[in-house]
Amino acid sequence: MLKKWIKKPTFLVSLTLLLALTACGDGTVEEATTNETEVETTEPETELEVESDDEAAVELFEMKQITSWFPQVENAGQYYAAMEGFYEEAGLDMTTEPGGPQVSSISIVSSGSAQIGMAQADQVLYAINEGIPLVAIFANFQKTPQGIMFHVDQPIETFDDLADGYEIYTAAGAGYWEYLVSQYNIEKSQNRVYTGDSSAFVSNDKAASQMYVTSEPFYLQEQGVETGHLMIADSGYSPYGDVLFTTKDFMEEHPEIIQAYVDAITKGWEAFKADPEKIYDYIIELEPEKTAEQMAYATEQMEDLVFGGDAAEHGVGYMREERWETLIDQLYELELVDSQIPATDVFTTDFLH
Structure with a gap:
């Protein structure tokens, strides 16, 4: 807090009063002069507090994401970001809601009730084939578990x-x-x-x-x-696992928000890789049936699935056009999608590190 001291100055007041008196009889002028007097109008020193605006509060962008399952270490990037405050650092007020057997993240995101969803790569393609304008922005798993x-x-x-x-x-x-x-x-x-x-x-x-x-x-x-x-x-069938997606409209209207989100979860995955055990207690608080032993087992299995493959060279979350093209071709041959959707229409690497 900035503090300013204000003191009112002392000044000298000299008053000379000239009285012109005309004597009716003799015309003599008398001069009456007051004594020169120093009048000090000093007020007590006053301390004024002035608020500084240098650290104005930053308004966070409210968001919601839906995971693919109940809280689990398999989604460590998202939960680590929540635990360590990476979302807030990126300017996001994030709510994370779990998925499950009765939860469709695709329906929730496409309706506008959430901004980010999680699904398998082929499930994202099914939705796009049905006319739902989704776009994949990050792949948690290079190799599906x-x-x-x-x-x-x-x-x-x-x-x-x-x-x-x-x-x-x-x-x-x-x-x-x-x-x-x-x-x-x-x-x-x-x-x-x-x-x-x-x-x-x-x-x-x-x-x-x-x-x-x-x-x-x-x-x-x-x-x-x-x-x-x-x-x-x-x-021979290898879709990306636990793909994160949003709608094309949201991505085009808020590219800075998508970038902030990807930055936060990337930081979350990198922190998990450096210190995986730190997230275990946090997840147990969210899902008490989980145990540290199960998560340690999962962490070991996840190492190559998340951080191997193309991620070893390009970073966590990376997606390659050829992988998407192969999957699209396979689904088309199986008659699970109606057309060979251009791969560039279903994913982007613009926000990846």
Whole structure:
């Protein structure tokens, strides 16, 4: 706070009064003069406080993002940014809401109820094919953590081995399932709907199920169920995982906000890479069922999936046009999209570091 001292000056007052008196009889002029007097009108020194405007409050831009699942270390970049105040540093007042089996981040963002959503790359393409003007701005996973798990004692080494009478649980409409059926000996009749409950898998040695390599194998091992797995990305079908997207309108109207957001989550991922354990307690506060042991396991599995591949050279979040083109071609051949959408219409690297 700036303080100014103000003192009123002392001054000398000299009053000379000239009285012209005309004597009626003799014409003598008498001069009456007061004594020269010093009159000091000094007021007490007064301290005035003056507010400084040098540090005016910065107004934050209110935003909301929807993740792909309940709070988890797999979305560490977003949660680290919240924990460490990176959003505020970038000028954002961020609300993060979790996804889940009944939450459609695409619907929420396209309706304008949130500005940022998270989904798999093929899901973003399905939405664009339906006329929803989305654009991908960041890929959390260079290599999707999705895979097919099976009981470890089963003789499975390739996707073709799953054709031998296995019941295969996948989410309804999963693009990777259509691809596996088209490229391997797997039959559509083997498919079962994945509900998130692993009990059917546990009780059936001839069952296989979708999973995240960062999650289900750990929890099943805790139950005494050992698993093996095949990674979807190794099948020839390799969408980016947990892609962050917004609408084209929002991106074009607020490019500075998108840049601030990408800066914040990039800083979050880099901080996570340097000190992953720091985020564990924060996530447990948000999702008490999580444990430090599970997150440590997931962190180890995530290292190459997030920071490997093109991210090793270009930085976390990077996306390559050729990858998008390949995915678009595959979905078009599978008749899951109506046209070969130009890759440059569905993603941008303009905001990446």
